[in-house]
Amino acid sequence: MLAVSCFWHSLLALDGHHRPLTPVLTWRDVAGEPPSLDRESYHRRTGCFLHPAYWPAKLTRLAAEGVEAARYVSFGDYLLLHLAGELCTSISTASGTGVFDPNRLDWDDETLAALKIDRKRLPPVSDEPVAGVWPALGDGACSNLGAGCVTRDRAAVMVGTSAAVRVLRGEPSVEPRPGLFLYRVDGERFCEGGALSDGGNLHAWLVRTLAGGETLQIENRPAAAHGVRFLPFLGGERSLGWDPNRRGAIEGLTFATTAADITQAALEGVCYQLADVLDAIGGVTSVVATGGGLLANPGWLQLLADVLGRPVDVSGVAEGSARGAAVIGLERLGLHVPDAPIARVVEPRLDRHEIHRRVRQGEERNTKTYVSSDA
Numbered sequence: 034m035l036a037v038s039c040f041w042h043s044l045l046a047l048d049g050h051h052r053p054l055t056p057v058l059t060w061r062d063v064a065g066e067p068p069s070l071d072r073e074s075y076h077r078r079t080g081c082f083l084h085p086a087y088w089p090a091k092l093t094r095l096a097a098e099g100v101e102a103a104r105y106v107s108f109g110d111y112l113l114l115h116l117a118g119e120l121c122t123s124i125s126t127a128s129g130t131g132v133f134d135p136n137r138l139d140w141d142d143e144t145l146a147a148l149k150i151d152r153k154r155l156p157p158v159s160d161e162p163v164a165g166v167w168p169a170l171g172d173g174a175c176s177n178l179g180a181g182c183v184t185r186d187r188a189a190v191m192v193g194t195s196a197a198v199r200v201l202r203g204e205p206s207v208e209p210r211p212g213l214f215l216y217r218v219d220g221e222r223f224c225e226g227g228a229l230s231d232g233g234n235l236h237a238w239l240v241r242t243l244a245g246g247e248t249l250q251i252e253n254r255p256a257a258a259h260g261v262r263f264l265p266f267l268g269g270e271r272s273l274g275w276d277p278n279r280r281g282a283i284e285g286l287t288f289a290t291t292a293a294d295i296t297q298a299a300l301e302g303v304c305y306q307l308a309d310v311l312d313a314i315g316g317v318t319s320v321v322a323t324g325g326g327l328l329a330n331p332g333w334l335q336l337l338a339d340v341l342g343r344p345v346d347v348s349g350v351a352e353g354s355a356r357g358a359a360v361i362g363l364e365r366l367g368l369h370v371p372d373a374p375i376a377r378v379v380e381p382r383l384d385r386h387e388i389h390r391r392v393r394q395g396e397e398r399n400t401k402t403y404v405s406s407d408a
Contacts, residue, residue: 034162035116036362038354039109039169041129041216044091046102047111051120054100057108060086060195061230063269063277065094068147077208079144080128080135080215082275087131092148103154109169110156116166122156123168128217128224133158135217136206160219167362173226174218175357177201180323180348181373188226188317190307190337190345191353192326195268196232198310200225200317212273212313219361227272227310231265231281231303233326236333238267239299245292248300252335256385257301257392259294261285265302272310300333304340305393311341321375323348338379340393342386349374 046054063085072083081087092105106114107130110122127133127140132148132155134141140152160168173191176199182189183201191197202223209215216224239246262284270279283295311317322345327334338345350356350373363370 034362034366035166036358037109037112037167037169038172038175038358039107039112039126041126041171041173042086042088042131043108044088044130045106045108045111046095046100047104047106049103051104051111051114053111054102055095058091061268062091065090065097068093068144070144070147075144078134078141079131080209081131082214082271084271084275085277086271087129089131089144089148092132092150096149104156105150105154106156107169113163113166113168117164119163120156121159121163121168123160123170124158124217124219125160125170125174125224126168127158128215129171129173135215135223138217138220167365170218170358170361171216171224172354173197173199173228174201174216174222174224175354175361176323177224178218178357178360179350179353179355179373180321180357181375182321186316186318188311188314188320189353190311190320190322190327191324192232192303192322192333193324194232194234194326196229196303196307196324196326198226198307198314200314210313212275213310214272226314229265229303229306229310230268230271233324235265235267235299235303236326236330239296243292243295246296248296248330248332251293251297251300251332252339254293254297256339256388257298259285259290259298260287261290261294261298263295263298263302265299265306272306273313297336300336301340301389301392304333304337305389307337308340308393319346320344321346321348321373322379323350323353334379335382338381339385340389342381342383342390344381345379347376347379349376 042060044058067083067090114120128135132144177189207223264282266279267281269277
């Protein structure tokens with residue numbers, strides 16, 4: 034049996050012979066506008082937002098460009114077609130499209146009507162294996178499973194290319210909450226949280242753009258003493274405001290500002306956004322850091338612990354999403370799943386946490402735009 038983790042939110046248009054008509058469109062492809070739908074009810078039904086990271090805006094754009102597709106699929110669905118000869122999508126993958134109701138476990142008719150797309154042009158939804166291959170799962174859900182964050186009170190804080198905070202909820206139904214997405218792991222579990230468009234990609238931009246912008250020993254610099262405020266929206270905003278047109282900004286520059294100051298302010302800014310998402314989720318008692326962007330950067334891990342003011346468990350799993358796919362495969366086979374290893378624990382420096390807390394309070398008064406699902 035083969036279990037697969039694949040990136041969420043991708044879209045691929047196919048012709049009648051299952052040949053691609055478009056490149057694989059990812060969450061980073063944010064051109065286009067979503068259809069006219071009531072934002073609050075759309076979020077309540079789908080757990081997603083009217084943001085171009087999701088399918089509705091992409092499908093509207095493709096229709097305007099004259100793309101005549103027989104099927105619309107995710108990349109993981111297309112992979113299954115080539116591995117097993119059959120086209121279907123998992124509950125998990127479908128829940129990340131923005132055209133699926135995670136509580137009803139079915140495509141959302143109101144969204145499809147607004148898009149003028151018949152459900153026959155979408156893959157059937159099933160978690161049953163096909164020729165020994167399970168339909169691909171969303172990588173974010175797999176990341177939680179791989180890191181051992183499988184309960185409502187244990188959050189995975191992930192920094193890879195992007196960044197996210199997620200918890201899993203094993204409940205019969207869940208109401209989507211303002212600013213937070215609501216996806217699925219499978220038919221029994223929800224995945225709730227928030228995502229940032231700036232994560233490891235922001236770190237790479239800093240190193241590439243700023244001479245002296247490396248992050249070595251950044252944790253030893255005084256907390257927020259640089260006088261710089263960096264808003265990490267270079268890729269637009271997802272959680273909590275979901276504004277694709279929002280842009281990054283640097284405020285407080287002087288002739289004394291160094292590349293290291295800007296780098297520190299940027300990484301602190303990401304930590305502040307992650308803390309905002311954790312606050313919106315609420316009820317979290319423990320945090321696990323995962324993803325290559327954090328695991329490869331001890332200084333950023335220390336900043337995260339300082340900003341959160343709580344211990345951060347550092348995942349001992351190098352590839353959390355891959356392990357998560359294996360975990361759900363073992364679960365489905367009725368086999369024992371060992372606990373996810375923790376490499377070490379990063380303790381917060383509470384004097385620095387107090388400084389970051391005051392900075393966050395000032396930013397909440399002056400620079401944050403929090404919007405609920407009806408914004």
